[in-house]
Every structure is written in structure tokens, then in C-alpha cells.
Amino acid sequence: MSAKNSVTVIGLGPMGRSMVKAFLDAGVEVTVWNRTAAKADAMVELGAKRAATVAEALDANEVTVVSLTHYQAMYDVLGQATDHLKGKVIANLSSDSPENTRKGAEWALGHGARYLVGGFMSQGDDIAHPDSYLYFSGPQDLFDAHKDLLRPLSRQEYLGEDYGLAQVFYQAELALFHAFLIGWEQALAIVDRSGADIDRFVANASSHPNSYRDFMREFAEAAKAGGWGDLHSFKMMHAGAQHVIEASVDVGVDASLTETAQDFYQRAIDASERAGRPVPVYQLLRGTDA
Numbered sequence: 001m002s003a004k005n006s007v008t009v010i011g012l013g014p015m016g017r018s019m020v021k022a023f024l025d026a027g028v029e030v031t032v033w034n035r036t037a038a039k040a041d042a043m044v045e046l047g048a049k050r051a052a053t054v055a056e057a058l059d060a061n062e063v064t065v066v067s068l069t070h071y072q073a074m075y076d077v078l079g080q081a082t083d084h085l086k087g088k089v090i091a092n093l094s095s096d097s098p099e100n101t102r103k104g105a106e107w108a109l110g111h112g113a114r115y116l117v118g119g120f121m122s123q124g125d126d127i128a129h130p131d132s133y134l135y136f137s138g139p140q141d142l143f144d145a146h147k148d149l150l151r152p153l154s155r156q157e158y159l160g161e162d163y164g165l166a167q168v169f170y171q172a173e174l175a176l177f178h179a180f181l182i183g184w185e186q187a188l189a190i191v192d193r194s195g196a197d198i199d200r201f202v203a204n205a206s207s208h209p210n211s212y213r214d215f216m217r218e219f220a221e222a223a224k225a226g227g228w229g230d231l232h233s234f235k236m237m238h239a240g241a242q243h244v245i246e247a248s249v250d251v252g253v254d255a256s257l258t259e260t261a262q263d264f265y266q267r268a269i270d271a272s273e274r275a276g277r278p279v280p281v282y283q284l285l286r287g288t289d290a
């Protein structure tokens, strides 16, 4: 348990503001600091305390939650008050590469702080959404000591001691998310530009979420065995991608995402024919197709 039911939040973008509200709603005292000071006004109106400087923000509490655009911003901000880091706990929930988070942890430890890394798998900035959750990595004892204080933020998933792990999981999920969102927008554009009813399409297309879950599991099992598919299935997927490209281009929709997908199947076909055995797309992505 943290000694005090209070916390500092540094960074008041959409995520930081949601965190401040969640803490205040749970009865946690919150001190805030943000580079653009005016963004703290609304938080102060809700009941947060304003710190005038980064040093004051760090001094206010044992635990500081950092919510900034990237790790460079952490150096820019906490770098203003490194002599106030000693003995403090920094929980950095900002996004960055796993390697940068490991370096960030080393930097904070070098200034006498203890460190937790978070990866916020939230439904946008709606951290109260039942599907929002928060990956953590870093020392288990540190997580155990502060998990109750941090619980208002979202459901927690502690992954392990390696500081980089939370961002390995977070960035891997985002790799899927970006392709999914752009693919979804392409689908909507095909329907819209074909003059069809978007609402009716959405009602159908979103009615089978278990289908995606089952493909995720099936492909994960296949990945453990080297990857999904054989030459026949790569050719089938290549031909299918061609139909999506035509359905898009015929109505003026950008098909470059599907062209990229088709290119993967073409590469899998070429590699399989060269090797005389299936070389799945997974091997191309994993960099182990040679």
C-alpha cells in the first residue's frame, strides 16, 4: 500500500485528464502539473491541487503518474527537477518503444527513483470503459505496493519484471489496431461509395466479434508451429485480395492497404515456390523466412 492516498499526475492531455478524474472519483488526492499550465484549470475546478513547478509536483507525493506523448517528453519534464526524484515512484504510462522504456527506467533509477512502466489499452481516452485495461511491468514488489493506489485507472494486468514488457504488449496490440482501423475505414468507404446503407452494413459486420477472436487464437496456434497456410491458401488469399482491390478502385476508394496485404501473399507464394515448402506470411513478418 502507498503510505498516502494521494498521487501526482504529470501531463494533462486527454489521458492525463481522464486519469485525474478517475483518481478524484475514487477519493484519491491529486496534484497536477502540465507544461501548458492553463490545462490544469479544469482539473483544479474538479478538486485537484496545482503544482507550480515540476519539483513541487514531485515533492507533493510519493507516487507520480506520468502521461506524456513519448519518453522524450519525460526527459524534458522530469529533467527539470532530477534532484527531486530520489526516493520517489514514477509510473510512466506514456507510449514509446520497449527499448526506450527500458532506457527511461534506467535513467530514473540513476536519479534514485523507482519505476513502473504502463501501457494503457484504453477505449480511446475512456479509461472507465469496461474493456479498458492497463499493462504494467517493472519490479513486482513495487507494483504490489502501489496497485491499490493505481487501481482507479483501469483493470490492471501485471506482466513481469522486464521494464519493456508493458510496451511490448501495448505496441503489439497497436500494430493490430492501426491495420484494423484503417481496414475498417476502407470497408466503410467501399459501402458508402457504392451507394449502400452504412448502418445496415455496420449492424452486420459488427455482429460477430467472436469470429475475430477465434481467428486470433487459430493464427496464434499456427504461429507457434511456424505460421498459417500453404501454397494453395496463399494463392486463394492473393486472389481474394484482388477482388477487394477491384471493389475499392471501381468506386474510387484507396486500396493501398489491401495492395500491401496482397503483396505479402505474393511474397509468400514466391518464397514457397523457391523453397519447395510453405513459407507463411508469419515467417516474412517475423524475419525468419530465409
Ligand SMILES: NC(=O)c1ccc[n+]([C@@H]2O[C@H](COP(=O)([O-])OP(=O)(O)OC[C@H]3O[C@@H](n4cnc5c(N)ncnc54)[C@H](OP(=O)(O)O)[C@@H]3O)[C@@H](O)[C@H]2O)c1
Pocket (backbone or CB within 6 Å): 011, 012, 013, 014, 015, 016, 034, 035, 036, 039, 067, 068, 069, 070, 072, 073, 076, 077, 093, 094, 095, 096, 120, 121, 122, 123, 124, 125
Ligand atoms: N489518447 C488516447 O486515446 C490514448 C490511449 C491509450 C494510450 N495513449 C498514450 O498515452 C499517452 C498520453 O496520451 P494523450 O492522448 O493524453 O497524449 P498527448 O495529447 O499527446 O499529450 C499529453 C501531454 O504530453 C505533453 N507533452 C508533449 N510533449 C511534451 C514536451 N516535450 N514537454 C512537456 N510536455 C510535453 C503535453 O503537454 P502540453 O499540454 O503542454 O502540450 C500533454 O500534457 C501517449 O503516449 C499516448 O500514446 C493515448
